[in-house]
Amino acid sequence: MRMLLIHSDYLEYEVKDKALKNPEPIREEQKKGRLEEVLAAFISVEKVDETNPDEVVKKAVNEIKDVASHIKAKNVFVYPFAHLSSELAKPDVALEILKKIEERLKEGDLNVKRAPFGYYKAFKLSCKGHPLAELSRTIVPSGEAKAE
Ligand SMILES: NCC(=O)N[C@H]1[C@@H](O)[C@H](n2cnc3c(N)ncnc32)O[C@@H]1CO
Secondary structure, three states, X not given: OEEEEEEEEEEEEEEEEEOOXXXXXXXXXXXXXXXXXXXXXXXXXXXXXXXXXXXXXXXXXXXXXXXXXXXXXXXXXXXXXXXOOOOEOOHHHHHHHHHHHHHHHHHOOOEEEEOOOOEEEEEEEEEOOOOOOEEEEEOOOOOOOOOO
């Protein structure tokens, strides 16, 4: 899994079009979304994650919580983003992993939103520019060497 973590004044998105034949079904109100003072987690779920989804979910949640606590962000946007890797996981596995990350984060005291999966979306972001405002993380199941 590859994550790009951006601490932003806000993140807003608008669904534009289907990017998969069968994107995640969404309600009208999910076609647009916005969070202020947010840690945006752009996530590409990778093939290697399919070997142990539960472990990568746990590691991703720990990383996101750790960064959120350091930057004192209370809002997190889980954003499916298929552009951080050339070895993407299958969409059905990726969606399940992203849903679990959202659920686990919600168990704590963070306010969490997840952007819809399987769509082209317009988005606006306003990176805060402090030293911890732009971070990336690579997460792999144990026992899997990460080919660079
Ligand atoms: N920017 C727009 C976009 O990325 N759209 C992506 C994601 O929403 C989602 N998606 C499909 N596979 C994956 C994956 N392995 N990891 C994350 N998202 C995925 O499906 C869309 C087309 O690839």
